[in-house]
Amino acid sequence: MPNSSKVYISQLKDSVGQVVTLSGWLYNSRASGKIQFLIIRDGTGLCQCIVEKGKVPDELFEQLKHLGRESSLTVTGTVRQEARSVGGFEMALTDAKVVSPAADYPITPKSHGVDFLLKNRHLHLRSQRQWCIGKIRHTVIDAIRRFFNDNGFILIDTPILTSMVGEDKQTLFEVDYFGSPLYLTQTGQLHVESAAMSFGKVYCFGPTFRAEKSKTRRHLTEFWMVEPEVAFIDLDGLLELAENFVSFIADQVLQNNRGELETLGADLEALEKIKPPFYRLTYADAGDILAGEKAKKFLADQLEDLKKQKQQIENRIAELEEEQKGQIKQWKRDKNATELIELRSELNEVETRIENNPKHAKLAAEFEWGKDLGGSDETIISQMHDKPIFVTHYPKEAKAFYMKTDRDNEKVVLNFDLLAPAGFGEIIGGSVREDDYDLLAARITEFGLKVEDYSWYLDLRKYGSVPHGGFGLGVERTVAWLTGERHIRQCIPFPRMMDRVYI
RNA sequence: UCCCCGAUAGCUCAACUGGUAGAGCGAGCGGCUGUUAACCGCUAGGUUGUAGGUUCGAGUCCUACUCGGGGAGCCA
Numbered sequence: 001m002p003n004s005s006k007v008y009i010s011q012l013k014d015s016v017g018q019v020v021t022l023s024g025w026l027y028n029s030r031a032s033g034k035i036q037f038l039i040i041r042d043g044t045g046l047c048q049c050i051v052e053k054g055k056v057p058d059e060l061f062e063q064l065k066h067l068g069r070e071s072s073l074t075v076t077g078t079v080r081q082e083a084r085s086v087g088g089f090e091m092a093l094t095d096a097k098v099v100s101p102a103a104d105y106p107i108t109p110k111s112h113g114v115d116f117l118l119k120n121r122h123l124h125l126r127s128q129r130q131w132c133i134g135k136i137r138h139t140v141i142d143a144i145r146r147f148f149n150d151n152g153f154i155l156i157d158t159p160i161l162t163s164m165v166g167e168d169k170q171t172l173f174e175v176d177y178f179g180s181p182l183y184l185t186q187t188g189q190l191h192v193e194s195a196a197m198s199f200g201k202v203y204c205f206g207p208t209f210r211a212e213k214s215k216t217r218r219h220l221t222e223f224w225m226v227e228p229e230v231a232f233i234d235l236d237g238l239l240e241l242a243e244n245f246v247s248f249i250a251d252q253v254l255q256n257n258r259g260e261l262e263t264l265g266a267d268l269e270a271l272e273k274i275k276p277p278f279y280r281l282t283y284a285d286a287g288d289i290l291a292g293e294k295a296k297k298f299l300a301d302q303l304e305d306l307k308k309q310k311q312q313i314e315n316r317i318a319e320l321e322e323e324q325k326g327q328i329k330q331w332k333r334d335k336n337a338t339e340l341i342e343l344r345s346e347l348n349e350v351e352t353r354i355e356n357n358p359k360h361a362k363l364a365a366e367f368e369w370g371k372d373l374g375g376s377d378e379t380i381i382s383q384m385h386d387k388p389i390f391v392t393h394y395p396k397e398a399k400a401f402y403m404k405t406d407r408d409n410e411k412v413v414l415n416f417d418l419l420a421p422a423g424f425g426e427i428i429g430g431s432v433r434e435d436d437y438d439l440l441a442a443r444i445t446e447f448g449l450k451v452e453d454y455s456w457y458l459d460l461r462k463y464g465s466v467p468h469g470g471f472g473l474g475v476e477r478t479v480a481w482l483t484g485e486r487h488i489r490q491c492i493p494f495p496r497m498m499d500r501v502y503i
Numbered sequence: 504u505c506c507c508c509g510a511u512a513g514c515u516c517a518a519c520u521g522g523u524a525g526a527g528c529g530a531g532c533g534g535c536u537g538u539u540a541a542c543c544g545c546u547a548g549g550u551u552g553u554a555g556g557u558u559c560g561a562g563u564c565c566u567a568c569u570c571g572g573g574g575a576g577c578c579a
């Protein structure tokens with residue numbers, strides 16, 4: 001290569017008019033006789049490269065014409081502004097060197113099923129959608145650390161191997177630790193509480209493990225969670241912290257990843273709305289909504305809507321199928337076939353929702369004070385709002401032993417869940433912790449746990465106990481919500497699901 | 504643990520009430536000087552998840568199993 005400077009695609013705007021060199025992979029290519037369009041990705045973005053016959057050696061022209069997707073290569077050319085090109089810039093090639101040719105790359109620019117993509121996860125990470133999500137996940141994690149670091153919180157690394165049972169032993173992964181059982185942590189909370197008594201404001205951030213047998217789009221067995229814990233704070237203080245925190249994350253993503261959000265088709269307008277204050281409901285309020293006319297009407301309207309949608313899709317399918325039977329041009333026939341495939345998959349989804357709607361309505365109508373809110377209940381509440389919703393003061397019996405009883409109403413605890421709007425559901429769970437030694441010891445016993453096993457945890461209530469609390473935010477759920485990705489398994493590079501680990 | 508749905512070409516999907524498997528994409532070859540998941544022509548590509556059953560005949564019906572998807576419970 002001649003003396004051209006090496007640049008990244010993200011910096012092309014500073015190189016207009018100059019001859020530069022890019023290194024990357026062939027994302028896609030189109031040939032049109034004497035001109036070729038190569039889309040190259042280098043990790044920072046996409047760039048269209050123009051290869052004109054006569055401007056490069058004939059041999060190279062032919063080589064590039066037959067180069068497979070995801071071949072690695074280095075290209076040199078002149079950068080120019082070009083509105084028609086992805087990213088707004090393109091490169092007129094004068095030279096290129098294939099580093100390593102690739103053939104038969106399994107992932108094509110057309111649609112693929114989830115199973116296929118997960119089996120090819122190591123390659124799928126290269127595709128646009130995963131790349132955008134990965135960049136946003138990076139911003140989310142960076143925002144999480146920055147928010148706490150800039151607000152006087154100290155990072156505490158809690159153990160991954162633990163003997164403590166935070167919530168329920170059945171949902172823990174057991175590990176053989178030199179002959180005796182130990183568990184993969186499902187929360188750093190208990191440990192982080194002790195650190196809060198030293199530093200005041202702390203947080204832990206790491207992977208967490210749940211052996212829940214949940215096969216849904218919002219579950220992973222291994223996921224990342226950040227858990228702040230603050231001494232001398234009450235429920236209102238926690239809610240305020242949580243809404244500022246979540247708003248900051250959303251704002252950072254909007255500032256740094258607008259392009260990625262657009263590529264993903266995220267709802268930017270909805271994201272702009274994520275600003276304090278969030279909605280505040282008590283568990284009792286939520287119950288009234290669920291069991292009342294409002295939710296009933298909401299779900300009935302939704303069902304009507306879905307049925308209308310279904311009818312429309314079916315009509316269109318019938319129309320197209322009729323057309324396919326007649327005498328039509330081949331290209332029209334192919335186009336219809338593509339549309340039919342899309343419509344059928346849409347229809348499938350709408351039908352599932354129609355099927356689930358009455359079930360969810362029934363569960364909501366059967367709301368009974370004392371039970372925890374179900375996943376579908378949270379979805380309904382979430383769908384009824386356009387901003388995140390706090391649900392507070394759950395019944396004591398539905399929640400963990402460490403949550404502080406409301407001194408004004410002994411039946412409920414000072415806890416909260418934060419539900420993301422538009423049907424995404426829970427992204428945060430948190431509470432004020434029981435800080436009274438005797439009450440906590442009694443709760444431990446009530447839960448069938450041994451007080452001896454929690455002696456160090458109880459010590460925190462023995463030596464200078466203070467009101468304190470915290471919460472846990474799920475990174476993947478947050479990323480899924482912000483990006484509009486329907487399944488959280490797309491929001492972690494290498495997802496672990498129940499009975500299912502690919503690479 | 505329970506409920507619903509599915510498995511057909513490398514991928515995404517068709518095949519009306521049982522009649523002998525077809526598109527698009529991808530791959531290969533050719534055409535086209537501005538393409539945007541380009542387009543056009545040709546070629547190759549299948550023991551219809553496995554095992555059994557009903558039938559003159561099974562991708563289609565029945566049974567069991569395997570694998571996958573969605574949801575409930577539980578949760579971030």
